[in-house]
Amino acid sequence: MRLRSVAGLFPLQLFLLGFALLPAALLVGEAVASSGGASAWWALLGTPLDRAAITDSLVQGALSALFATALGYPVGVLLGRWQFPGRSLAIAFLPVPFLLPSLLVLLGLADLVGPTGLLVGALPGVAWLDSGIPGILLVNVLFNAPIVALLTATGVRNSPAEQEEAAELLGAPPGRVYREVWGPLSLLGAAAGALLTFLFSALSFAAPLIVCGPRCFTIEDRVYFLVQVLAEPHAAALLALWAVTLFAVPTVLYGFLLRSMRRRGGHRRAAPRPLSRGRWRVVPVLAAGGALFGAELLLLGTILYRAVVPASGPVGASWGKLFGASVSSRLGISTGQVLLNTFLFASLAAGIVLLLAIAAGLAYRRAPRAAAATENLLFLPLLVSPVLLAFSLATFWRPLLGGANSVWVLIVVSQATAALPLSVPPVLQALTRLSRPATEAAATLGARPLAAYFDVELPRALRGLGSGALLALAIGLGEFTATYFLYLPRFTTLPVELYLLQGARQFSLLPAVGGLLLVVSLLAFLGVELGGRWIVR
């Protein structure tokens, strides 16, 4: 194996090692060393609040994964297997809540079932969904069920069409075709989605913090609390080590499932079939689809509605106040500047992710086996949670980079790191699917490997690049946990402003900030989607 063939992986590896693994390892290592070794780590289980945080993380993660899979799997089957009017629109719309900031989903939930929620007037019985574990689970499910559905749909679509046709021609009934051909792949997708939901929910920060408070704290919330409120960084680092220990296996398993799905896919993908062919079997699937899409539309519609028509006060009053001097003086930054920060940081993070993905893609084309072997590294940020990431960046990189002025760099780095596990795989997958002959043709025409990559391969993977960039931008725009840990007033972003205004009990302004965040996210989404299509055209 020539070193040059895999050199494209080095920037990605260096980035992950330098910003995610090394600082976190040093931080945890120092905490373990200065607290008396592994016994201190184990002794943490004797602290009721720490033990409760671990238990809550596991319970919230497991229940969220269970409910999100129950809802997401049938929707994924519906989208992957059947053709119906509006299917493309549904596929495009489905991930929108996942791409939105988690705080926005929380705000939508409060607007729907909170004390002044739109639904509470008509259905008082739903008010219990606003708080406690039910509220957290509802947010986690709404946030993650689309991901389970999309991964399931990918599994279904990857199923080998030739095998399914052969089974049907030999007389296999639908149940048998499901069991032997497309079912296992759909279950692989759903299992990957369930694991991702488990990880995201168990390491959730905003939902337990806002919906429930300390009695539902996850490890993330507790680590934040230990560092920022109680000033106990060593205890925080030891608890973070518990998170790493507990979630290492699900993270590795998630990567393994994704690779299995890719490996077991057919040469020819199964085309979706007319919905009528499924007859009664599709009823539960349609019901699940209706429930998920209905909930998503209700959530987004409510946020937009409340942004225009507040629960109290005249229409539009909160917008004037949001951009006024009182908010500026309270936050130390104007909302206009916050908007600019949000865009700038997210765009820079997306740019970094895209550059790293393009460089790594070169190695994937030149030495696919060697490159795939290092793929597990990509999932490292799922393990090094946002709070641990921000905590370690602040501890090790902030002094090195020049203190307070470097905070914006750390915010960008943390947003890029958080985006890597989800944004790089679509790019690599698009590049992996490209056939070799066009590249070889370019070489026989005189193109050097780098020229062939940029002239022939990357242009054919533009859709994957677009998806990766969109995901990175969306994650950057909505990233709250690490950004909130690191921010200084002049580096505030919209999700942080939303949380700060809530903390300052400026409830009348929240719908306007939420609406602004939603519009910004949707504009970014549309911009990248339309821009990508224009380039591909």
Added chain:
Amino acid sequence: MSGSSLRVERLVAAWGKSPVLRDISFEVRAGETLVILGPNGSGKSTLLRCIAGLETPVGGRIWLGEEELTRLPTFRRGVGLVSQEPSLFLHRTVAENIAYGPELRGLSREETDARIRELATRLGFSGLLDRRPGQLSGGEQARVALARSLAASPRALLLDEPFAAIDPAFRSGLRAEFRSVLKDRELPVIHVTHDREEGLFLADRLLLLFDGEVHAVGSPQELFRTPRTVRWARFLGYNVLSVAHELHAVLPSDLSVVPPGTGRLRGKVTAFGLLGSTAGVSVRLPDGTLVEVHLPASRNTIPVGEEVGLEWSRSTPVTEETTREPPS
């Protein structure tokens, strides 16, 4: 155009421990087309890929004129390759595809445009220059792929079954066009195929490649008229008949069906059908050999199961080739 010959010396290639090419040597002169004919899996494409630098041979050397290519990367070899899958760049128009090679060589816009126009006119697709590859038929894609390779001014050209995916009705016209265009250029050309008609039509010289070994080299006429081994004869469409412990290669068109009891061999008709300008009869001999006979199309149907005699006007004695020891 340059006039270097392409020389392959004792080339050896392998997939892991399985040998694919064994001790291959030949030379193709500038302006000459060498057709490598062999069944699927005989190593034809691997041989071309080694010459293009897309596979690394285990041993042997490749020369273009006085320059050794063996260790050069593909992009430095100046060897064009047109494959069965045209591999046109889908995001570029036809004109942009053809311009790719000249652009890499730093040719001016005017020179590039002139080259595109000349090739498009010569190969008959001037009206398609603004189209995307997805809008072209298989034959048009093959023409564009050839034009793209020639526009890059290769010093040698390799054609890997370029007509395999083309509708048979258009194949003969296309290969005539290819031959005519390539004859104008002083390039060594290697064309590989498993289609014997295509190989015989296009070749200045023919090389038979079986199991990764050179079986025979010569002019198409020489190789076709005088097969020496059973395998060689069968691959070129001969029946191999055993008469008095001697093996004879007989072309289906040299055989005739005669009344049972007459003729040198007898057998039973297993199928009869029209092949176009001739009628085809399959006759099973008592030893199980299936013999193919081509008769005039006007000939009356011979019922399946009927006993017939076989006679022939011309035959060539052939021998079983020496069996190679299997690789350890």
